[in-house]
Amino acid sequence: MDIVICIKQVPDTTDIRIDPETNTLVREGVASIINPFDMYAIEEGVRIKEKYGGKVTVISMGPPQVEAALREAISLGVDEAVLLSDRAFAGSDTLATSFALSEGLKKIGYDIIICGKQAIDGDTAQVGPGIATHLDIPQITYVKKIEKIENGKIVSERMVEEGYEVVESTLPVLLTVVKEINEPRLPSLKGKMKAKKSEIKIITTEDLKIDTGKVGLDGSPTWVMKIFTPPKKEGGKIFKGTADEVVAELMNEIQNGFV
Amino acid sequence: MNYEFTEEQLMIREICDKIGKEKIVPVRAEYDKTGEFPWDIVKILSESDIFRVYLPEEYGGMGGGCLEMCIATETLSKYCGGIALAFAATGLGTYPLLLYGTAEQKKKYLPDIAAGKKLTAFGLTESNAGSDVGGIQTTAVEDGDYYVLNGTKQWITNGGEAEIYSIIAATNKAKGARGLSAFIVEKGTKGFSFGKKEDKMGIRASVTSELVFEDCKVPKENMLGRKGAGFMVSMKTFDKSRPGVGAQALGIAQGAFEEAVKFARERVQFEKPIASFQGIQFMLADMATKIEAARTLVYQSARDVDSGDKNVAKISAMAKMFASDTAMEVTTDAVQIMGGSGYMKEYPVEKMMRDAKITQIYEGTNQIQRGIIAMNIIKEGASI
Numbered sequence A: 001m002d003i004v005i006c007i008k009q010v011p012d013t014t015d016i017r018i019d020p021e022t023n024t025l026v027r028e029g030v031a032s033i034i035n036p037f038d039m040y041a042i043e044e045g046v047r048i049k050e051k052y053g054g055k056v057t058v059i060s061m062g063p064p065q066v067e068a069a070l071r072e073a074i075s076l077g078v079d080e081a082v083l084l085s086d087r088a089f090a091g092s093d094t095l096a097t098s099f100a101l102s103e104g105l106k107k108i109g110y111d112i113i114i115c116g117k118q119a120i121d122g123d124t125a126q127v128g129p130g131i132a133t134h135l136d137i138p139q140i141t142y143v144k145k146i147e148k149i150e151n152g153k154i155v156s157e158r159m160v161e162e163g164y165e166v167v168e169s170t171l172p173v174l175l176t177v178v179k180e181i182n183e184p185r186l187p188s189l190k191g192k193m194k195a196k197k198s199e200i201k202i203i204t205t206e207d208l209k210i211d212t213g214k215v216g217l218d219g220s221p222t223w224v225m226k227i228f229t230p231p232k233k234e235g236g237k238i239f240k241g242t243a244d245e246v247v248a249e250l251m252n253e254i255q256n257g258f259v
Numbered sequence B: 001m002n003y004e005f006t007e008e009q010l011m012i013r014e015i016c017d018k019i020g021k022e023k024i025v026p027v028r029a030e031y032d033k034t035g036e037f038p039w040d041i042v043k044i045l046s047e048s049d050i051f052r053v054y055l056p057e058e059y060g061g062m063g064g065g066c067l068e069m070c071i072a073t074e075t076l077s078k079y080c081g082g083i084a085l086a087f088a089a090t091g092l093g094t095y096p097l098l099l100y101g102t103a104e105q106k107k108k109y110l111p112d113i114a115a116g117k118k119l120t121a122f123g124l125t126e127s128n129a130g131s132d133v134g135g136i137q138t139t140a141v142e143d144g145d146y147y148v149l150n151g152t153k154q155w156i157t158n159g160g161e162a163e164i165y166s167i168i169a170a171t172n173k174a175k176g177a178r179g180l181s182a183f184i185v186e187k188g189t190k191g192f193s194f195g196k197k198e199d200k201m202g203i204r205a206s207v208t209s210e211l212v213f214e215d216c217k218v219p220k221e222n223m224l225g226r227k228g229a230g231f232m233v234s235m236k237t238f239d240k241s242r243p244g245v246g247a248q249a250l251g252i253a254q255g256a257f258e259e260a261v262k263f264a265r266e267r268v269q270f271e272k273p274i275a276s277f278q279g280i281q282f283m284l285a286d287m288a289t290k291i292e293a294a295r296t297l298v299y300q301s302a303r304d305v306d307s308g309d310k311n312v313a314k315i316s317a318m319a320k321m322f323a324s325d326t327a328m329e330v331t332t333d334a335v336q337i338m339g340g341s342g343y344m345k346e347y348p349v350e351k352m353m354r355d356a357k358i359t360q361i362y363e364g365t366n367q368i369q370r371g372i373i374a375m376n377i378i379k380e381g382a383s384i
């Protein structure tokens, strides 16, 4: 079974700043981590392999420094790592990113693709479903448990607001996972040694033979108008007094249209 | 500070630090309170390959030695000296096998120890045999293909939780220390049971138990080293394990020191952080200096052990003694710097002070260490 995990390197959220000029995240001098939701995807991929056998590959798109994130994934039990890296990818929005990743995935081969439910920097939750759409395969989002994988099918539980749904799908499939699915392991010493020695395979637009107009800024219809820190909510109004007084005062406010 | 660690040694430190911060700190106070055995952390340590660091590659280890053992022990002890001992005492229980085991014995036991599937323990002490190993009453009597063990060991770390025990018993009582032999005894062997579990001052996450042998038949092939070599097995084991006790002490001291620095910078009295008072500054300076001196000594002793040098008794004793005395002083001063807060269980330093004390007592009290150091000095003096 070929399991592929899509991960993103993101700035550590404990240190977020926005450049007021460009409306983008300030990345210089900010520590980078693997998107926390992707840690659950990695763990689940490794667990599937441990239970059913197969190979786990991790893929990411980004500048060369994303290698560090890919090596960390290897230290957690992933077998191989692939990085889509090319100047032409710079500035890709979720559409272009999911297109590029889907092309990379076609090259690697896959039975199960796992993504975190969303990235903590953009918070869009669009790339996973975007990849499934580009590949024209089924997707199960917000997976909180994989019940079984057999005979080319997967049965999983997906979180919904009122509880969960049990969803069966054929393979290949794309899953996005929530943090309830598992508790990611810590890196092992053997894993870290392997990560240090592993070769990270770099794939460019040329390797993918894709139209560069479909990736990067050119392939990105999204325009970010403005990013800003939302103003702090002001505290609510507190009515004090006896129950009768308070109710009367509240009614008065409602009638005057303040609430 | 550059301790000239290899990349692998740095990785060991990094992994143990992560385990300490993320997994041990949230649970250490609770384990200290309940005295339960920290199996969940042991599992994490085994999954992270930490039990492999000091064992040979051919038996599933990572090929390191005493220094790797010390780095892991120090780093884990910074977060909890008690939890770290589940690992460190397994080192103590494994050294006799590593040093004196036959290839078959090693092949049989080491891979599971390396994988962290089985913990080990070292059983020497008895009610009448503490510092004086010659007082051992537990006997091992030859009977066909077996030795039959009878007697009680007390205060054995990992007792009851470990699967593999290195036991020192008298094969010839009349000969005292020269009549001792070492055996591997597996948990579950008929006639081997566990007695009282101790309620302790510190390292409460570590279990300390009685081992009871009642006509316990141990196969002859489980003897470690030759018959009558039990005392030597113990002493050579301690030569290699004492840097580890030093490392445990060092970690505890470092943990307390960092808490004290943090507190001193934040606590305001007389309209100033207490760190601005010279009385506090000088304490911090002394603490840091002693820790650094202890660290250098611990690492040097571990490197000497790893170099294959046969005469490591003195430096191992020095490292254990100096680091443990340092830990006691530093943790006591950390409580002092933190005042009433330091005395409260809300902060971790009162526990660290309780945990530090044992390092001056076990694997030979610090009086015994001074005796070893002095004996070696006098012996060396003969050749000047």
Ligand SMILES: Cc1cc2nc3c(=O)[nH]c(=O)nc-3n(C[C@H](O)[C@H](O)[C@H](O)COP(=O)(O)OP(=O)(O)OC[C@H]3O[C@@H](n4cnc5c(N)ncnc54)[C@H](O)[C@@H]3O)c2cc1C
Binding pocket: B089, B121, B122, B123, B124, B125, B129, B130, B131, B132, B154, B155, B156, B157, B158, B200, B208, B358, B361, B362, B363, B364, B365, B366, B367, B368, B371
């Ligand atoms: C928590 C804990 C865990 C332990 N774990 C283990 C274990 O895993 N395996 C194991 O075998 N043992 C273990 N021990 C036992 C430990 O090693 C002994 O307690 C230690 O060796 C001291 O022996 P004792 O307590 O009988 O003290 P004693 O030997 O009775 O000593 C009492 C005092 O007299 C001093 N003294 C004794 N002889 C001399 C001398 N010749 N010169 C000067 N002073 C002397 C000592 O320094 C000490 O201050 C453990 C003990 C504890 C408390």
